[in-house]
Amino acid sequence: MTDNSENKNTVRAVDRALDILLCFTDAKELTLTAISQKVGLNKSTVYRLLASLEGRGFLTRHPETEKYRLGFRVWELSANLTQEDDPATLLLPEMIRLRDLLGETISLYIRNGNERVRIQAAESTQTIRRVAPIGARLPLYVGASSKVLVAYADAQVREKVLDDPEWPPYIDRQTYIDQLEEIRSNGYATSIGEREEGAAAVSVPLFNRRGELVAALSVSGPYNRLTQDKMKEIAPEVMEAAKRMGKMIK
Amino acid sequence: MTDNSENKNTVRAVDRALDILLCFTDAKELTLTAISQKVGLNKSTVYRLLASLEGRGFLTRHPETEKYRLGFRVWELSANLTQEDDPATLLLPEMIRLRDLLGETISLYIRNGNERVRIQAAESTQTIRRVAPIGARLPLYVGASSKVLVAYADAQVREKVLDDPEWPPYIDRQTYIDQLEEIRSNGYATSIGEREEGAAAVSVPLFNRRGELVAALSVSGPYNRLTQDKMKEIAPEVMEAAKRMGKMIK
DNA sequence: AAACTGAGTTTCACTCAATGAAACAATAAC
DNA sequence: GTTATTGTTTCATTGAGTGAAACTCAGTTT
Numbered sequence: 001m002t003d004n005s006e007n008k009n010t011v012r013a014v015d016r017a018l019d020i021l022l023c024f025t026d027a028k029e030l031t032l033t034a035i036s037q038k039v040g041l042n043k044s045t046v047y048r049l050l051a052s053l054e055g056r057g058f059l060t061r062h063p064e065t066e067k068y069r070l071g072f073r074v075w076e077l078s079a080n081l082t083q084e085d086d087p088a089t090l091l092l093p094e095m096i097r098l099r100d101l102l103g104e105t106i107s108l109y110i111r112n113g114n115e116r117v118r119i120q121a122a123e124s125t126q127t128i129r130r131v132a133p134i135g136a137r138l139p140l141y142v143g144a145s146s147k148v149l150v151a152y153a154d155a156q157v158r159e160k161v162l163d164d165p166e167w168p169p170y171i172d173r174q175t176y177i178d179q180l181e182e183i184r185s186n187g188y189a190t191s192i193g194e195r196e197e198g199a200a201a202v203s204v205p206l207f208n209r210r211g212e213l214v215a216a217l218s219v220s221g222p223y224n225r226l227t228q229d230k231m232k233e234i235a236p237e238v239m240e241a242a243k244r245m246g247k248m249i250k
Numbered sequence: 251m252t253d254n255s256e257n258k259n260t261v262r263a264v265d266r267a268l269d270i271l272l273c274f275t276d277a278k279e280l281t282l283t284a285i286s287q288k289v290g291l292n293k294s295t296v297y298r299l300l301a302s303l304e305g306r307g308f309l310t311r312h313p314e315t316e317k318y319r320l321g322f323r324v325w326e327l328s329a330n331l332t333q334e335d336d337p338a339t340l341l342l343p344e345m346i347r348l349r350d351l352l353g354e355t356i357s358l359y360i361r362n363g364n365e366r367v368r369i370q371a372a373e374s375t376q377t378i379r380r381v382a383p384i385g386a387r388l389p390l391y392v393g394a395s396s397k398v399l400v401a402y403a404d405a406q407v408r409e410k411v412l413d414d415p416e417w418p419p420y421i422d423r424q425t426y427i428d429q430l431e432e433i434r435s436n437g438y439a440t441s442i443g444e445r446e447e448g449a450a451a452v453s454v455p456l457f458n459r460r461g462e463l464v465a466a467l468s469v470s471g472p473y474n475r476l477t478q479d480k481m482k483e484i485a486p487e488v489m490e491a492a493k494r495m496g497k498m499i500k
Numbered sequence: 501a502a503a504c505t506g507a508g509t510t511t512c513a514c515t516c517a518a519t520g521a522a523a524c525a526a527t528a529a530c
Numbered sequence: 531g532t533t534a535t536t537g538t539t540t541c542a543t544t545g546a547g548t549g550a551a552a553c554t555c556a557g558t559t560t
Contacts, residue, residue: 011299012517012518013263015302015306017267019306022306024327033506033508043508044509052264052265053264055260070327074328074331075331077271078324090346093340133330134326134330282536282538291520292519298519316537
């Protein structure tokens with residue numbers, strides 16, 4: 001939020017208003033004061049910025065809670081943005097089916113540089129806290145989905161990832177590389193408590209019709225529900241779903 | 251674009267920036283000067299507003315065309331906005347299937363007050379001009395989808411629509427009411443050149459699991475391809491699709 | 501009932517940030 | 531070559547945007 005970057009020639013009031021909008025990437029509902037704290041601006045300033053955002057329909061106030069939420073204008077814009085060949089849109093119904101079958105959170109990750117991005121999700125109804133908001137960027141060296149994305153990437157990409165100067169010293173490269181090999185032979189990856197304490201995940205690769213890797217599809221939940229055995233048990237199911245989903249993508 | 255409404259206490263620069271964003275509801279790509287004409291502002295003003303919008307990722311410049319487009323931030327926001335029980339998202343894959351089967355543009359309309367809103371679409375690849383952008387609001391007195399939405403609405407709603415003081419005098423109410431009756435007995439509506447010259451459409455109701463009307467699903471195209479006979483022929487197909495889609499919605 | 505919190509809203513004086521005109525650069529069109 | 535037509539920068543002017551503080555209105559606490 002405190003990112004001025006190097007761009008000059010920018011309009012301060014607009015920057016601030018957009019920062020306010022961006023607050024809603026990890027919060028669904030916010031009060032005026034919460035926002036003013038988050039962006040570090042005076043209440044009255046935020047008040048007027050919110051008035052503009054609300055006036056144009058980018059935010060609305062929920063009638064009951066009185067809190068601010070994203071408005072229909074965001075949806076209207078995104079609808080025109082969304083390509084119908086956008087995986088995130090096409091695959092959601094199938095992901096929901098899988099979620100309802102397994103009862104755990106289903107996520108879809110793509111690789112972007114040396115990170116992975118969560119582009120779609122069907123949250124478990126039991127989950128209290130979300131794994132990560134959609135659009136969240138995570139490092140590629142921990143988590144089942146990370147390894148899937150690296151394991152099935154082309155050799156050049158894999159090398160580039162492993163050569164990342166920011167690779168953390170506490171993760172042994174050779175162990176990691178060995179894991180990739182294992183994942184390729186199994187067809188899926190699992191992780192327990194790697195990225196977050198108490199959380200486990202199974203992840204499988206998602207290939208498009210041409211057989212290219214496009215994403216990693218993961219099932220994640222608390223490790224007391226998602227034990228190693230349980231994950232092994234559901235893996236074929238998940239791989240099957242990924243296969244079906246892959247057929248939908250060019 | 252020239253809508254100040256009654257809201258005071260609003261920040262001018264922000265209002266203007268948001269107006270610029272809204273230009274992209276009916277245009278995919280715009281140049282700076284095009285925008286400045288559209289919103290009626292000085293080029294340099296627009297230049298700086300664009301710098302802010304671009305800096306925060308709400309707009310990007312297409313590397314080739316150099317023109318402005320909606321940026322990833324819009325998608326990121328909308329991803330968090332989109333409920334997974336949002337019909338527009340859930341139904342798209344099925345709509346695409348139907349589009350690929352019939353080769354014509356598939357649209358989904360919901361009623362909102364005395365208008366209908368196009369909430370989702372799978373455009374025919376042959377179509378040059380779009381029927382309407384997503385989010386577009388159209389009157390309820392012309393077009394196949396309008397009549398479907400009215401025909402299957404509850405009596406109170408139907409009455410409210412027919413009592414609209416702005417009902418155009420050149421459309422006879424009794425004829426319209428008779429058509430509704432016919433639509434209910436057929437299970438679908440057709441229209442030729444009603445809303446737009448040379449365009450035809452078949453539309454069917456979409457009911458949720460509880461049997462409530464939620465939307466109208468339409469197939470539209472040029473009337474030389476979509477003749478009355480052709481429409482009669484494909485109607486069962488469309489109704490079947492609507493039935494399947496309805497099962498996905500609470 | 502009074503005092504107190506913690507929401508949102510309004511007022512107001514100050515001043516700096518946003519503005520438009522015009523000049524400028526960089527291509528594309530003729 | 532000239533002529534349009536992009537996008538970009540400069541600069542003086544001023545009024546739009548700002549923060550502090552006052553205020554309202556519910557809901558809690560004392």
